């Protein structure tokens with residue numbers, strides 16, 4: 001049995017990681033860590049976990065912990081991941097892995113050199129429609145890929161985002177929270193991005209919390225966009241915003257990602273993750289069911305007909321992490337993928353500030 005500790009017992013751990021551990025007969029939740037003692041006590045009761053601590057280093061040092069999942073605010077990922085790796089623990093870390101490429105490069109090198117399994121929580125790679133899209137591209141079903149296009153539009157309140165709205169804690173806003181996932185799956189589908197130019201904007205000052213308390217204004221983007229060229233020659237366009245009024249879609253927002261190839265187009269949408277839109281030249285895009293083999297990882301006991309489709313594929317992250325450890329192989333996506341996406345996001349920021357395109361050097365493995 002793989003003994004997992006959760007570090008950062010906030011929203012994503014409660015919604016995704018703990019239910020995923022519960023679903024996996026090969027894994028158990030043995031410890032939880034959070035800086036907020038009150039929340040930790042509540043999680044101890046709700047999650048039924050015996051060992052709790054407010055100290056991530058103490059959790060990482062425990063002999064009865066084999067692997068950790070880091071789901072804390074972005075600025076803490078680096079020190080906690082380095083502590084986990086030093087203690088020889090396998091580590092899955094939430095995205096963005098860090099605040100900038102230099103931090104993330106250090107994390108990747110440390111995990112790689114320690115020989116532990118390392119994984120970046122790039123959730124949307126696991127959507128059935130995304131897995132099928134990858135298959136369609138790799139099998140040449142769309143012909144030579146020419147364009148990648150991604151839209152992530154959310155209608156979020158304009159109140160405070162807490163730690164997420166400050167550069168020193170989050171690194172960036174929409175770009176690191178949302179667009180970085182889309183950078184990752186674009187590279188997974190089409191290979192390395194060779195050059196980018198980016199743009200950021202902030203519209204909402206966010207000087208009030210949800211319950212009306214005053215707070216320091218946000219200094220991060222709430223809209224981000226990237227124009228890019230892949231090494232394969234395809235073009236890429238990304239746009240993300242949290243200010244798209246009317247795009248609630250039951251809390252999931254609007255997500256559209258597509259590839260236009262020389263012979264056909266294929267579309268992924270988050271709110272319909274078990275369907276892709278497909279069209280060959282001369283046809284209109286039409287829905288096609290994702291074949292059963294792409295609905296979940298092959299050996300996973302998860303029943304894909306159960307639960308909210310736009311939620312349940314998120315449990316497959318933990319399945320992959322545990323499978324990689326059990327099978328003694330690298331996890332996919334790993335810290336290298338986290339670094340690769342962080343380099344692109346960082347280059348988009350540099351490009352915006354310097355008003356120029358940025359060439360992306362090849363990052364050695």
Ligand SMILES: NC(=O)c1ccc[n+]([C@@H]2O[C@H](COP(=O)([O-])OP(=O)(O)OC[C@H]3O[C@@H](n4cnc5c(N)ncnc54)[C@H](O)[C@@H]3O)[C@@H](O)[C@H]2O)c1
Nearest residue numbers: 008009010011012034035036071072074076094095121123
């Ligand atoms: N992959 C995804 O789809 C996805 C979705 C949501 C969030 N995330 C990522 O997960 C991370 C957490 O996001 P969230 O929405 O759960 O945030 P959150 O604010 O709800 O939870 C973070 C928790 O970490 C705790 N914490 C802060 N500093 C700590 C420290 N030093 N040690 C231990 N605990 C500490 C906080 O008390 C809080 O409970 C972020 O990096 C975010 O980008 C990823």
